[in-house]
Amino acid sequence: MRLATVRTDSGPRAAVWREDGWHALPAPDLSAYLAAHTTAEADGLAGDALPGAVPLLPLPAPGKVICCGLNYADHITEMGRELPSHPTLFAKYADTLVGPDAEIRLPDGLDVDWEAELAVVVGTDIRNAGREQAGAAIAGYTVANDISIRDWQNRTLQWFQGKAWDASTPLGPVVVTPDEIDPVAGVEVTCRVNGVERQRGNTKTLVFDSAALLAYVSTFTVLRPGDVVLTGTPGGVGMGMTPPTYLADGDLVEAEVTGIGSIAATIRFSR
Amino acid sequence: MRLATVRTDSGPRAAVWREDGWHALPAPDLSAYLAAHTTAEADGLAGDALPGAVPLLPLPAPGKVICCGLNYADHITEMGRELPSHPTLFAKYADTLVGPDAEIRLPDGLDVDWEAELAVVVGTDIRNAGREQAGAAIAGYTVANDISIRDWQNRTLQWFQGKAWDASTPLGPVVVTPDEIDPVAGVEVTCRVNGVERQRGNTKTLVFDSAALLAYVSTFTVLRPGDVVLTGTPGGVGMGMTPPTYLADGDLVEAEVTGIGSIAATIRFSR
Missing domain, CATH: 3.90.850.10 (Fumarylacetoacetase-like, C-terminal domain)
Known part of the structure; x- marks a missing residue:
């Protein structure tokens, strides 16, 4: 599984890669996603496709x-x-x-x-x-x-x-x-x-x-x-x-x- | 001026010292207080006296x-x-x-x-x-x-x-x-x-x-x-x-x- 924080038209978004491209995860970025969810949950939590999404800094807020x-x-x-x-x-x-x-x-x-x-x-x-x-x-x-x-x-x-x-x-x-x-x-x-x-x-x-x-x-x-x-x-x-x-x-x-x-x-x- | 994060009966609290003891500041701790206010504002923002307040770790959440x-x-x-x-x-x-x-x-x-x-x-x-x-x-x-x-x-x-x-x-x-x-x-x-x-x-x-x-x-x-x-x-x-x-x-x-x-x-x- 490939995870990212991506740029979308409506702002940054945590996302998971599927065969047809990036799909939204329920968090504004991967730091926030990992604070609330496991990677194993990503498949079930994947939402809308995000056409044109471009990877940003994946983890904008690591504590360490x-x-x-x-x-x-x-x-x-x-x-x-x-x-x-x-x-x-x-x-x-x-x-x-x-x-x-x-x-x-x-x-x-x-x-x-x-x-x-x-x-x-x-x-x-x-x-x-x-x-x-x-x-x-x-x-x-x-x-x-x-x-x-x-x-x-x-x-x-x-x-x-x-x-x-x-x-x-x-x-x-x-x-x-x-x-x-x-x-x-x-x-x-x-x-x-x-x-x-x-x-x-x-x-x-x-x-x-x-x-x-x-x-x-x-x-x-x-x-x-x-x-x-x-x-x-x-x-x-x-x-x-x-x-x-x-x-x-x-x-x-x-x-x-x-x-x-x-x-x-x-x-x-x-x- | 002396500032602290103090323990009170209702939980931790940012506080400023006055002649009669600790007075509440509008934040749960000094990290949160400094993120929102200057020290110069502390006198004007001082609220209720906090009898029995005891200093805790003053800055629980420094980024650096x-x-x-x-x-x-x-x-x-x-x-x-x-x-x-x-x-x-x-x-x-x-x-x-x-x-x-x-x-x-x-x-x-x-x-x-x-x-x-x-x-x-x-x-x-x-x-x-x-x-x-x-x-x-x-x-x-x-x-x-x-x-x-x-x-x-x-x-x-x-x-x-x-x-x-x-x-x-x-x-x-x-x-x-x-x-x-x-x-x-x-x-x-x-x-x-x-x-x-x-x-x-x-x-x-x-x-x-x-x-x-x-x-x-x-x-x-x-x-x-x-x-x-x-x-x-x-x-x-x-x-x-x-x-x-x-x-x-x-x-x-x-x-x-x-x-x-x-x-x-x-x-x-x-x-």
């Missing part, structure tokens, strides 16, 4: 957006680090997210880098969950680009200030339920800059898979429906290039996960 | 709780680091906060440390604010204890997972408006464990003061009424003792800021 760094063996090596015994975690905000076809507006002069990622969407409350419970709490998967302001990320020991710029992390276009996609078996995560492939990784090589990440996070904080966990990025980021290469004004950066779709963002610098 | 580490020169030295050119920032959640007279329940075996701090409460939306605008956006100040799970904090490069345990950061008891307290001129921040003073610092020694922190954060993300920024902790944390000393089951840890008040928490370990 938690990211895992250093989770693909090749990216870890590229950053000059050792394989971790625990996930490296940091936070973003709902404000950090932006839709699947975005212009990312940033001040001129920042070192803006790309990080294509598989993102996990939480479907039920979990706290102190084991692996099995955490896996069962996954509502679905979507695509993220953890656009990172490297100069700010590296100003101090804590990455947060380079990771939480408003409207800088594209997410979407749809949330695909676990019956249709299995990241443990493996899906390809890729990133292209102006059409040139820069990243390619497979989620089967994740050090910590989706269920492991949700279980780990739930040890210290509750996760709720609509919360999002980014699973980390494969090798090939701009910071790892020789010399380091960052995004320029007008650059088009696309992140894709097989079985889900792709998200595109254009970088716009202002003075 | 952002913390500054390494901001007192003596604490920076104690941790073996150099004076920073930029604030070191990390995130907590509304879920991380707990009231001013709390039991903090954690699993047995964690290295639980104390960090008494001055916390700044945001009063108006700011983004890309300069120092003056950021200073004018301060609704008031309160006390925080950035209780830190050091073993988790130090598992990876990112501190977040040791800083965001649910209901582990006491905050309160009241929010004091800037006309009554001036942290730039200096207020004392202290921490006592079972009555023994462990930390004492003065906010006049902060590397980045409240207005500077709000302005800096607003460069990358919007701050809204009711958001909270913790300004860092002075020297004297348990991790800096020889040998490192952490909190035990039943320990009482108190954080105090002169001119605001004190918050107390009892540590309760479970198996």
Whole structure:
């Protein structure tokens, strides 16, 4: 099943994909839908067809957006680090997210880098969950680009200030339920800059898979429906290039996960 | 002016302190009050007296709780680091906060440390604010204890997972408006464990003061009424003792800021 928040003539709407296109769900967006319903209910709750509907940011109001760094063996090596015994975690905000076809507006002069990622969407409350419970709490998967302001990320020991710029992390276009996609078996995560492939990784090589990440996070904080966990990025980021290469004004950066779709963002610098 | 969220016989309530005690404000808590009103309006909006009212967690629903580490020169030295050119920032959640007279329940075996701090409460939306605008956006100040799970904090490069345990950061008891307290001129921040003073610092020694922190954060993300920024902790944390000393089951840890008040928490370990 594919779920989304879509733009319609009468405003945004949670929606489920059927053979003939998007159908309305009883909520203004997928954050609100997941707060009130399970994904399993979506088929029975599907209403009118929504011709011309276009996916927006699927989850506009997650209470928590938690990211895992250093989770693909090749990216870890590229950053000059050792394989971790625990996930490296940091936070973003709902404000950090932006839709699947975005212009990312940033001040001129920042070192803006790309990080294509598989993102996990939480479907039920979990706290102190084991692996099995955490896996069962996954509502679905979507695509993220953890656009990172490297100069700010590296100003101090804590990455947060380079990771939480408003409207800088594209997410979407749809949330695909676990019956249709299995990241443990493996899906390809890729990133292209102006059409040139820069990243390619497979989620089967994740050090910590989706269920492991949700279980780990739930040890210290509750996760709720609509919360999002980014699973980390494969090798090939701009910071790892020789010399380091960052995004320029007008650059088009696309992140894709097989079985889900792709998200595109254009970088716009202002003075 | 002193503002709080108080417990009353008819449930929690935003309140303002007058000579004869707490008076009701037109909101269920201070988060809701600040979302709808300014602190300057509180005097005119004050309603019935609330006899027997007791301060609770003043801000139960901040969208952002952002913390500054390494901001007192003596604490920076104690941790073996150099004076920073930029604030070191990390995130907590509304879920991380707990009231001013709390039991903090954690699993047995964690290295639980104390960090008494001055916390700044945001009063108006700011983004890309300069120092003056950021200073004018301060609704008031309160006390925080950035209780830190050091073993988790130090598992990876990112501190977040040791800083965001649910209901582990006491905050309160009241929010004091800037006309009554001036942290730039200096207020004392202290921490006592079972009555023994462990930390004492003065906010006049902060590397980045409240207005500077709000302005800096607003460069990358919007701050809204009711958001909270913790300004860092002075020297004297348990991790800096020889040998490192952490909190035990039943320990009482108190954080105090002169001119605001004190918050107390009892540590309760479970198996």
